[in-house]
Amino acid sequence: xxxARPPATGRALRLHMNENTAGCxxxxxxxxxxxxxxxxxxxxxxxxITARCDDLFGVPxxxxxxxxxxxxxxxxxxxxxxxxxxxxxxxxxxxxYAIGVEAAGGTVTHVPPEPDFRFPIEAVLRWxxxxxxxxxxxxxxxxxxLSLPAGAVEQIAGAAPDALVVVDEAYxxxxxxxxxxxxxxxxxxxxxxxxxxxxxxxxxxxxALVGHPDTLAPIQRQLPPYSVNACAxxxxxxxxxxxxxxxxxxxxxxxxxxxxxxxCRRLGLTCWxxxxxxxxxxxxxxxxxxxxxxxxxxxxxxxxxxxxGCAGCVRFTxxxxxxxxxxxxxxxxxxxxxxx
Numbered sequence: 158x159x160x161a162r163p164p165a166t167g168r169a170l171r172l173h174m175n176e177n178t179a180g181c182x183x184x185x186x187x188x189x190x191x192x193x194x195x196x197x198x199x200x201x202x203x204x205x206i207t208a209r210c211d212d213l214f215g216v217p218x219x220x221x222x223x224x225x226x227x228x229x230x231x232x233x234x235x236x237x238x239x240x241x242x243x244x245x246x247x248x249x250x251x252x253x254y255a256i257g258v259e260a261a262g263g264t265v266t267h268v269p270p271e272p273d274f275r276f277p278i279e280a281v282l283r284w285x286x287x288x289x290x291x292x293x294x295x296x297x298x299x300x301x302x303l304s305l306p307a308g309a310v311e312q313i314a315g316a317a318p319d320a321l322v323v324v325d326e327a328y329x330x331x332x333x334x335x336x337x338x339x340x341x342x343x344x345x346x347x348x349x350x351x352x353x354x355x356x357x358x359x360x361x362x363x364x365a366l367v368g369h370p371d372t373l374a375p376i377q378r379q380l381p382p383y384s385v386n387a388c389a390x391x392x393x394x395x396x397x398x399x400x401x402x403x404x405x406x407x408x409x410x411x412x413x414x415x416x417x418x419x420x421c422r423r424l425g426l427t428c429w430x431x432x433x434x435x436x437x438x439x440x441x442x443x444x445x446x447x448x449x450x451x452x453x454x455x456x457x458x459x460x461x462x463x464x465x466g467c468a469g470c471v472r473f474t475x476x477x478x479x480x481x482x483x484x485x486x487x488x489x490x491x492x493x494x495x496x497x
Contacts, residue, residue: 169452170480172473173459175299175328175435177357179406179477182399185358185392192391201387206394210365213397214337214350219370222377225384227327227351227364228253233379234291234323234347234366235261243289247281248465249274249300251325254293263290270466274301274429278309288317295325297332300461300472302431310336314343321372322346327364328433330355331407337367344369347376354434355403356396361389406476410434413475420485424492434476437461440492441469447491456487 171178203223210221224230235244235257244258247268255265266284271277285292292313296305305324314322324336326348336348347368353359363385366373396402417436421428427439440447448460448471458473475481 169455169457170483171457172480172484173457174359175354175433175474176359177354177406177434177476178474178480179357179409181357181392182396182402184395184399184402188391188395189388192388196387196391199387200383201385201390203385203390206390209394209397214348214365214367216337216340216367220340220367220373222366222373222380223385224364224366224380225386225389226353226362227325227349229362229380229384230349230364230366230376231293231323231325232257232260233376234321235263236379237375238263238290238321242291245281245284245289245292245320247277247294249298249461249467250293251295251299251327254325258291267465274298274303274466276303276306276309278306278312281309281313282316285313285317285320288320291321291323292317293323293325295327296334296336297328297432299327299433300435300437300459300464300467300470301429302328302433302435302437303429304332304334304432310339310346311343314339314346318345320345323349325349327351328354330403331410331434332432334432340368344372347372352393352396355406356393357406358389358392358396361386361392363389363393409478410476413478413481416478416481416485417475420489424489431475435472435474437467437470437472439468439470443492443495444469444471447471447488450491451484451487454487456484458484 207221211218231253242263244263244265246254246265248270258265268277268280322345329335340346347366349366351364429437444462445460448458458471461467461470461472
């Protein structure tokens with residue numbers, strides 16, 4: 158997996174990684190600056206922050222496992238599977254699902270998207286019998302930003318009781334929806350969450366897997382002790398206190414996405430209504446060249462044109478309104494230069 162890298166100046170506008178470009182809550186920065194040498198020199202106590210996450214997710218004690226970023230949790234899922242296991246990935250998808258499966262010796266069945274990225278529920282149900290060991294779903298999807306259709310998780314989890322169904326909800330802060338209420342009904346369901354996006358803690362690496370303790374147990378055995386560092390634990394505690402900061406960031410993302418939709422209508426570009434903090438836009442064959450042109454202006458966006466169904470598409474973060482305006486101005490100028 159390769160990423161577009163910002164120029165060495167460090168001045169680049171990073172719109173390629175779905176980060177919170179506003180940063181984290183200022184309270185987090187103050188807390189980290191005030192950490193004592195003893196706190197940094199000690200292994201962290203996960204008990205209080207895990208209990209707080211139990212309350213946040215509305216689950217009983219023992220249903221939350223904190224991880225070093227959600228990526229670690231996704232890798233641990235694959236590592237917990239038996240040798241030569243089968244996994245189902247609905248495309249287009251976050252690359253880390255397949256990377257983790259293959260690293261653990263598994264084989265991936267890729268379910269292609271339907272036209273206009275409609276969720277291929279019938280294909281998923283058909284290819285889940287006989288059930289693979291793990292099924293990866295994303296809600297909302299990355300890179301499209303589209304949410305799963307209502308009832309899809311229940312259908313899939315019910316149709317494949319012998320499979321572990323993992324719902325990656327990295328962008329749930331923006332979608333306002335979750336499969337967490339289904340966990341008590343479906344013991345083969347695990348929900349993945351991260352505090353990287355809405356809370357702006359990507360650089361500290363902290364996420365969570367949520368599920369029944371019996372379901373989490375084999376996954377937890379793949380995790381090293383103390384993989385979540387003391388700074389991340391302290392930062393998360395403070396970030397969860399600043400609920401107003403998260404609300405403001407989610408509201409600004411909605412405003413930024415509306416600007417992107419308006420620009421796409423004006424420019425005659427296709428985009429998809431996103432429930433995340435980014436938008437997928439179909440530019441056409443010039444997409445790679447336009448990505449390079451914007452990078453030369455220190456605006457870094459992602460070329461997604463090689464992913465299934467994404468020919469000619471780029472994806473960029475829509476968080477801070479000022480950043481979105483700057484990106485759209487550059488994008489419009491790049492398109493205009495090719496149409497003259």
